Amino acid sequence: MEPDATLTMELPPATIGRFAALFGQGVGIPTRTGIPLLALLCDQLGIARDYIDQRVQTFFINGRAVDQVEQIRVGDRDVIALSAAMPGLAGATLRKGGMFAGFRQTISYAGGSGQEKAPQQTVVTLKLFNLVARELAAQILHTGVWVKGPRLAEYLQQLDGNALTDSVTMKWNDQPRDPGSWERLPWPEGWVALRMEPLRE
Amino acid sequence: MDKILRINMSGANGPEIKTESLGAYAGLGGRAMTSTVVAQEVPPTCHALSAENKFVIAPGMLSGSAAAMSGRISVGCKSPLTGGIKEANSGGQPSQMLARLGYAAIILEGRPKDDSLYKVVINKDGVTINADNSLKMLGNYDTVQKLKTEFGDKIGCITIGPAGEMKLSAATVAFTDMEGLPTRHAGRGGVGAVLGAKGIKAIIIDDAGTRMREPKNPEKFKAANKAFVAGLRQHPVTGQGLPAYGTNVLTNVINEAGGYPTFNFKQGQFDGAAKISGEALAEMENTRGGDGSATHGCHRGCVIRCSGTFYDKNGRFVTKQPEYETVWAHGGNCGISDLDAIAEMDRLDDDFGLDTIEMGATIAVAMDAGLAQFGDAEAAIRLIKEIGQGTPLGRILGSGAAVTGKVFGVERVPVVKGQAMPAYDPRAVQGMGVTYATSTMGADHTAGYAVTANVLGVGGSVDALKPQGQVELSRNLQIATTAIDATGMCLFIAFAILDQPETFQALIDLINGFTGLSLTGDDVSDLGKKILSQERTFNAWAGLTAAHDRLPDYFKNEALAPHNVTFGVTDAELDEVFNF
Numbered sequence: 001m002e003p004d005a006t007l008t009m010e011l012p013p014a015t016i017g018r019f020a021a022l023f024g025q026g027v028g029i030p031t032r033t034g035i036p037l038l039a040l041l042c043d044q045l046g047i048a049r050d051y052i053d054q055r056v057q058t059f060f061i062n063g064r065a066v067d068q069v070e071q072i073r074v075g076d077r078d079v080i081a082l083s084a085a086m087p088g089l090a091g092a093t094l095r096k097g098g099m100f101a102g103f104r105q106t107i108s109y110a111g112g113s114g115q116e117k118a119p120q121q122t123v124v125t126l127k128l129f130n131l132v133a134r135e136l137a138a139q140i141l142h143t144g145v146w147v148k149g150p151r152l153a154e155y156l157q158q159l160d161g162n163a164l165t166d167s168v169t170m171k172w173n174d175q176p177r178d179p180g181s182w183e184r185l186p187w188p189e190g191w192v193a194l195r196m197e198p199l200r201e
Numbered sequence: 202m203d204k205i206l207r208i209n210m211s212g213a214n215g216p217e218i219k220t221e222s223l224g225a226y227a228g229l230g231g232r233a234m235t236s237t238v239v240a241q242e243v244p245p246t247c248h249a250l251s252a253e254n255k256f257v258i259a260p261g262m263l264s265g266s267a268a269a270m271s272g273r274i275s276v277g278c279k280s281p282l283t284g285g286i287k288e289a290n291s292g293g294q295p296s297q298m299l300a301r302l303g304y305a306a307i308i309l310e311g312r313p314k315d316d317s318l319y320k321v322v323i324n325k326d327g328v329t330i331n332a333d334n335s336l337k338m339l340g341n342y343d344t345v346q347k348l349k350t351e352f353g354d355k356i357g358c359i360t361i362g363p364a365g366e367m368k369l370s371a372a373t374v375a376f377t378d379m380e381g382l383p384t385r386h387a388g389r390g391g392v393g394a395v396l397g398a399k400g401i402k403a404i405i406i407d408d409a410g411t412r413m414r415e416p417k418n419p420e421k422f423k424a425a426n427k428a429f430v431a432g433l434r435q436h437p438v439t440g441q442g443l444p445a446y447g448t449n450v451l452t453n454v455i456n457e458a459g460g461y462p463t464f465n466f467k468q469g470q471f472d473g474a475a476k477i478s479g480e481a482l483a484e485m486e487n488t489r490g491g492d493g494s495a496t497h498g499c500h501r502g503c504v505i506r507c508s509g510t511f512y513d514k515n516g517r518f519v520t521k522q523p524e525y526e527t528v529w530a531h532g533g534n535c536g537i538s539d540l541d542a543i544a545e546m547d548r549l550d551d552d553f554g555l556d557t558i559e560m561g562a563t564i565a566v567a568m569d570a571g572l573a574q575f576g577d578a579e580a581a582i583r584l585i586k587e588i589g590q591g592t593p594l595g596r597i598l599g600s601g602a603a604v605t606g607k608v609f610g611v612e613r614v615p616v617v618k619g620q621a622m623p624a625y626d627p628r629a630v631q632g633m634g635v636t637y638a639t640s641t642m643g644a645d646h647t648a649g650y651a652v653t654a655n656v657l658g659v660g661g662s663v664d665a666l667k668p669q670g671q672v673e674l675s676r677n678l679q680i681a682t683t684a685i686d687a688t689g690m691c692l693f694i695a696f697a698i699l700d701q702p703e704t705f706q707a708l709i710d711l712i713n714g715f716t717g718l719s720l721t722g723d724d725v726s727d728l729g730k731k732i733l734s735q736e737r738t739f740n741a742w743a744g745l746t747a748a749h750d751r752l753p754d755y756f757k758n759e760a761l762a763p764h765n766v767t768f769g770v771t772d773a774e775l776d777e778v779f780n781f
């Protein structure tokens with residue numbers, strides 16, 4: 001599975017941080033079905049296992065609250081959402097493996113499509129919320145994510161000020177482009193593989 | 202806090218002021234004080250707006266001291282919205298100020314003989330009460346501004362807006378914050394209408410010349426306070442998540458879980474959720490800047506600081522940072538995804554003195570009735586303004602979701618005991634539904650908020666995977682919450698206590714260091730049980746039966762997308778909640 005275009009940018013770390021909100025509605029991650037979810041998160045995306053165990057207290061697959069991450073395999077077009085610990089009774093209820101998990105039994109994750117079917121290429125959606133987005137966004141953008149063309153163009157549009165003129169280099173399909181010219185790029189309807197390099201300060 | 206201020210508004214020659222010793226109420230604070238006074242002194246069958254009802258204000262047990270998080274204040278009465286007992290609490294400065302002046306409670310009783318509006322002034326020299334009809338129908342902001350011109354900038358104010366004066370069942374009582382603005386509200390249950398029925402527009406508190414309350418055991422108190430603060434700061438929710446994003450951090454997560462009530466509880470996910478999430482709000486506040494924009498406390502002494510300040514795009518103050526429940530009520534529940542519009546509605550609610558949860562739920566019901574389209578922010582703002590103007594439609598809306606549903610013939614009205622449900626659909630988070638159904642307060646998310654049950658040892662051997670387990674947990678949570686409400690501590694301390702037993706111990710040590718008592722976790726739990734029992738008894742005498750401990754039927758019959766779940770806890774199981 002290939003993206004329709006690639007976009008690589010070199011930006012100051014603070015500007016990369018402003019892309020954390022991109023993860024709120026989710027970004028695409030190309031991967032294979034059937035692999036352990038932890039392999040996707042830790043090996044492919046480089047998230048430390050400790051971080052998953054300790055910081056990520058709230059975990060959803062396809063909108064269902066997860067208690068045991070270890071047992072999950074990636075399913076076709078899964079939506080995976082990660083969040084830090086949340087306040088309130090509702091927050092405690094959604095926490096993985098917490099004593100209030102029974103409060104949301106009807107929306108708990110109970111296995112999915114990744115377990116049985118033959119492995120295949122897929123693009124899953126990864127959502128990161130709150131502190132987890134803030135802390136992981138730069139690292140995952142460095143590894144690379146896929147975003148649909150119109151959505152990425154819209155996201156860049158609403159970044160105010162000179163967020164993008166800070167970009168020292170911008171490459172579209174490996175060809176250098178003027179960072180100020182992003183609006184004129186031939187945005188495809190399909191996936192754009194986006195990668196960000198932190199600019200050394 | 203060694204005295205009670207009692208004002209009888211029915212006095213033959215006008216209001217009569219009495220200062221009493223604590224008597225049987227000694228040692229009580231916050232919800233323990235308000236609910237005990239109401240249970241002891243108010244006839245349960247009285248009309249909530251009658252002379253027989255009483256309006257009680259009580260600072261928390263540790264208010265006015267150096268204890269962190271101790272500045273919440275409770276108000277209590279018989280509720281015009283639920284018909285049962287009510288405790289609503291708030292941040293703001295008045296709690297600390299009243300406590301330093303030595304008042305453990307203010308009890309307002311009777312009813313004035315004419316329609317004069319009164320202001321009460323409390324300072325170190327005593328208490329005065331005078332009619333001041335120049336305050337009539339002023340919003341909370343103008344009222345406080347006028348009072349500051351008269352009494353100086355350092356006062357704290359407890360006020361009602363036009364909604365309270367009109368005795369509407371969604372009316373709040375406002376408390377001024379650290380900046381002296383009326384942004385903090387005892388919101389739920391129509392408590393503002395009861396203060397309005399007493400003819401009292403404002404209580405002005407001036408604590409000049411008073412000192413911080415001293416602990417009985419200063420060394421123990423100081424060490425416990427230090428450990429308590431350290432515990433709050435090191436926990437990811439109280440030390441990082443809440444300060445960075447406020448309670449609105451929940452929007453994305455509850456939405457992801459499919460438990461975010463949308464379009465008047467018709468579905469569990471809202472397409473516009475990310476736009477009004479805590480993350481989006483924090484980004485907006487940080488970009489716009491201004492004092493206390495993204496992280497701010499609702500009173501001095503808060504070390505979590507889950508609040509903030511909302512400025513418009515030109516940098517002008519609009520309101521405090523809207524909370525999760527407010528953003529949901531005026532946002533997703535009404536299909537609105539514009540944070541500026543939501544902030545404007547929060548400001549209007551605060552100014553007129555209206556409960557944001559009740560108002561959001563009411564407007565969504567009105568939208569279902571065809572009074573406006575879902576997603577139409579301008580129409581929603583117009584409806585709130587009708588209330589401020591006191592039009593007949595405004596008075597209907599200001600009476601809450603249940604009345605509005607009845608008047609306009611809407612079946613889907615998300616209330617329990619007449620009070621609107623907050624921002625968690627009980628079909629997705631069923632344990633929350635148990636609490637909504639059985640709380641003494643009507644549908645209330647804070648009733649079972651304190652997740653301290655396991656630390657208190659009352660979570661025990663519950664199997665939470667069985668409905669019975671949910672019932673037992675809900676019971677234990679309600680006990681624990683009630684106990685924390687009695688201390689006057691902000692409920693958000695509960696998250697740190699859940700995960701860090703040493704922080705819970707620090708809280709107990711803090712109470713003991715201050716009071717000189719030797720309470721244990723069990724004693725705190727017993728206090729919670731005792732308060733709940735007296736609240737239940739009051740409600741039973743007021744005519745609230747098991748039939749009132751139910752969710753509306755449609756939660757059992759209409760499946761909630763995306764998970765297609767219905768509320769599955771049976772009536773028999775609900776009836777077990779208060780079996781202790």
Ligand code: SF4
Pocket residue numbers: 270292497498499500503504505506507508691692693
């Ligand atoms: S944590 Fe929030 S609600 Fe609690 S006292 Fe602090 S600012 Fe107020």
